[in-house]
Amino acid sequence: MRVALISEHASPLAVQGGVDAGGQNTYVAHVARSLAQLGHHVDVLTRRDDPALPAAVDLRPGVRVLHIPAGPPRFVPKEQLLPHMPAFTRAARQLLAHSVPYDVVHANFFMSGLVGLRLKASFRVPLVMTFHALGHVRREHQGASDGFPPERIAIEERIVRGADRVVAECPQDRLDLLRLYGADDRRIVTVPCGVDLKEFAPVDxxxxxxxxxxxxxxxxxxxxxxxxxxxxxxxxxxxxxxxxxxxxxxxxxxxxxxxxxxxxxxxxxxxxxxxxxxxxxxxxxxxxxxxxxxxxxxxxxxxxxxxxxxxxxxxxxxxxxxxxxxxxxxxxxxxxxxxxxxxxxxxxxxxxxxxxxxxxxxxxxxxxxxxxxxxxxxxxxxxxxxFTWDRVAGELAEVYQGVRRPRQAAAVQAAADLDLSQPGAMA
Missing domain, CATH: 3.40.50.2000 (Glycogen Phosphorylase B;)
Known part of the structure; x- marks a missing residue:
């Protein structure tokens, strides 16, 4: 499959633990690499935050990081990025219009999900969504100190309704989606995060x-x-x-x-x-x-x-x-x-x-x-x-195949219904 991973603020090239860099960067980097090891091609679409960055970086064979122009090419706190998502969407649309079609878009975080909804509408590509954090839950715990714009929750509600699959990362995430967003339980799949066992192992x-x-x-x-x-x-x-x-x-x-x-x-x-x-x-x-x-x-x-x-x-x-x-x-x-x-x-x-x-x-x-x-x-x-990344990537690949299957099944059924013995059947 050809997979577009959208991660507007969390680049797989960023340093973990730095400004606005953490678990989502790690998730996107390892999911992309592990999907490539399974034979899929992955493009990661992330916002250009440095003018020196090239348009594309090969992370490893089968994985490219594509830097999307959206807003100033410098660090911008993720709480302030929403106004730049229309520019991100325009650039992503142009990219998809001139590239080999993707089989699935997998958006990460609510702003990427907003872009994903628009790409789904434009190109009829299935959308898989991982929120990584939910605005309703954040508001419950942080109240007025939450720095994200109030539109976040309405955007998340649209994504929950419009995505083909929503990936919950743990049972609590799934319950929050059902309790706070009225999500369709049939379209929620639980796939956890992982750990790189080559990187993290006991030493003396x-x-x-x-x-x-x-x-x-x-x-x-x-x-x-x-x-x-x-x-x-x-x-x-x-x-x-x-x-x-x-x-x-x-x-x-x-x-x-x-x-x-x-x-x-x-x-x-x-x-x-x-x-x-x-x-x-x-x-x-x-x-x-x-x-x-x-x-x-x-x-x-x-x-x-x-x-x-x-x-x-x-x-x-x-x-x-x-x-x-x-x-x-x-x-x-x-x-x-x-x-x-x-x-x-x-x-x-x-x-x-x-x-x-x-x-x-x-x-x-x-x-x-x-x-x-x-x-x-x-x-x-x-x-x-x-909790290995290989297992996580395998489960995500099954999710991707699941949202592709109805289209493929319809094509197979149409071919089966075509009676090749009739005149003009191959016209």
């Missing part, structure tokens, strides 16, 4: 700690990801403040918008440092700044436990990466985290915004290292069974 903890400058006998709690309030990193700092009695306990916070922790570029760092000072653990909390993708496995493997306690999380890839490295995960019982982390099997669920509950689980793993090791081994088994 002592070696990983030497690379990071951590002591061999530290008890290391890791928090890794975007540093924004909704990720609940303040909850982790407050939990660590309750564990001052544990000697050598350290909280390693990986993330931010620069290689060195910079409060001017990442204001959340300043807020978290203030909390650490108030809790008397300023010397226990280490901010590492942003780390390159190839450095992340060492961060995971250096940890005794990985913690992620967001207020809400549409899916969350970091718990999968931690489990692939054999690290037990304590995660908030929200969204995709409560799906990917098996409570009591690969780690523990805790309520969001509950530092006491989180502290109790961290203390339990500190006191029971054999349990921590068993949870880590179970995490490896779980991701290898359920």
């Amino acid at each position: 903890r002592a070696l990983a700690r030497r690379r990071l400058g951590l002591a061999p006998d530290d008890f290391v709690v890791l928090q890794l990801g975007r540093l924004v309030p909704r990720k609940g990193v303040d909850n982790v700092v407050q939990a660590v403040a309750r564990l001052r009695h544990i000697p050598k306990l350290k909280l390693l916070i990986v993330g931010g918008d620069a290689a060195e922790p910079d409060e001017a570029l990442t204001p959340e760092i300043g807020r978290l440092r203030a909390l650490a000072r108030e809790g008397g653990v300023e010397d226990r909390v280490i901010f590492s700044g942003q780390r390159r993708r190839e450095q992340l496995p060492a961060c995971y493997c250096a940890a005794d436990v990985f913690v992620t306690t967001p207020w809400y999380e549409p899916f969350g890839i970091t718990p999968l990466e931690a489990m692939a490295c054999g690290v037990p995960v304590i995660g908030a019982a929200v969204g995709g985290v409560k799906f990917s982390v098996a409570d009591g099997v690969t780690g523990f669920h805790v309520p969001p915004r509950d530092p006491a509950a989180l502290a109790a689980r961290i203390e339990q793993l500190h006191a029971q290292p054999a349990l921590a090791r068993a949870l880590g081994r179970a995490g490896i088994r779980r991701v290898r069974t359920l």
